[in-house]
Amino acid sequence: MSHDDRQLHLNVNITNIGRHPAAWRFLDDPAAYVDVDFYKKIATVAERGTFDAVFLSDGLALHQEPPVEPYQSLEPTVLLTALAGVTEHIGLIGTASTTFNDPFNLARRFASLDHVSKGRIALNVVTTYSPQAAANFSFDESPDHDARYARAEEFVDIVTKLWDSWEDGAIVGNKVTGLFTDGDRIHTIDHVGKHFSVRGPSIVPRSPQGRPVLVQAGSSEVGKALGARVGDIIFTAQTTHTGAREFYTDMRARAAGHGRNPDHLVILPGLYPIVGSTESEAHARKDELDSLFDFDRELPRLAAQLGVDVVDLDLDKELPYDRLVDVSEVKGSRGFFESTVRQSREQGWAVRELILRNGGAHRQIVGAPEQIADSIEHWFRARAADGFNLNFDVFPTGLELFTDHVIPELRRRGLFRHEYTGSTLREHLGLPRPQSGHQAAVSV
């Protein structure tokens, strides 16, 4: 695809009530994070903005000591089923852990959702680094970083084989002859590996997209290796233009190394725009939210992410770089660690500023619609990104401001669709519908 033909891809990262920790204090119903109607409203606004997809992340533990504040609570596939019923076009991305799930059940759940949504589903596979989650699943401690990825590699292959186990055309439904299915088009997978043994076939016929879209979001060496091999969408935390360009180029080369077309990898860094009709209005919005910022809650979160003791962090000083471990020794997310440390060092920020300006490890821009569109265009044209996974300060207002003021600006610049031209998420993303491995083998 030539430079100018590329179209931007935009997702809404539904971080429950918003990315800002004080978001709930701006809602009519502070408990909206467990109200399905709240999420329906978000999905409806996102569809009005012709976003590619909405995205639900997930965690498998209450990652705060009570008293807690809003977090990802509702199970993603359950919530996405409800959102599929009130939308027609927008893609629906749900997160699931390869460490604390079973491939047969998960393949079935997402294939079912692809049928229910008529081809709009994606599975974001995560390896789950949380020790609190491990404690909820009968583990004494979180499995080692690379061991989690070894399991993920095998897990994803099984899921893909199960999705492929029914070929297109397997349901014949010939009322005259009485032949319902063509047995030659339904296959066992007979997988026997280090972690799993799964016979198959799947109990869900091939789904509208062939296979649900696969999303991968690991930025460590093993994370990138998995993403480049199997990912359709790559989520990543990139806070600097140089880092993002390096990542983008590297991932495309890795995909090509697997014999894949690099244009079939959609690379979406996170972005956290705070929108106002003017720059000063945007800053006023942020200042109002930040005046309610609770540093006593955020400091331990940052300390845990960086693997340091909270007493080593001083709000008025820079990060204690000499006390940080090397990225290769980080037990949790190496991607989040690296993007946070890199941005902080490059900007020379004190910890207070880092916390206020590094929204969930994603790049923050505060400004008028044109300024936000400029930054998006700059990264997109420089091939630092194919689009963005967008975070908003407070739902639904942050998303509404973006939809009503930034989306029209992106459309005016010829960067973003005016309306949906396809009906599946693969079509929105410009990705081909894959054939079943069995069909491909026959057609060679």
Ligand SMILES: Cc1cc2nc3c(=O)[nH]c(=O)nc-3n(C[C@H](O)[C@H](O)[C@H](O)COP(=O)(O)O)c2cc1C
């Ligand atoms: C945009 C984005 C969203 C993510 N969502 C989740 C999530 O919902 N749940 C989760 O456990 N990890 C999530 N992750 C973490 C990664 O999937 C990955 O498991 C983690 O970063 C560890 O991998 P790494 O060390 O290879 O970076 C997300 C990462 C990114 C960049």
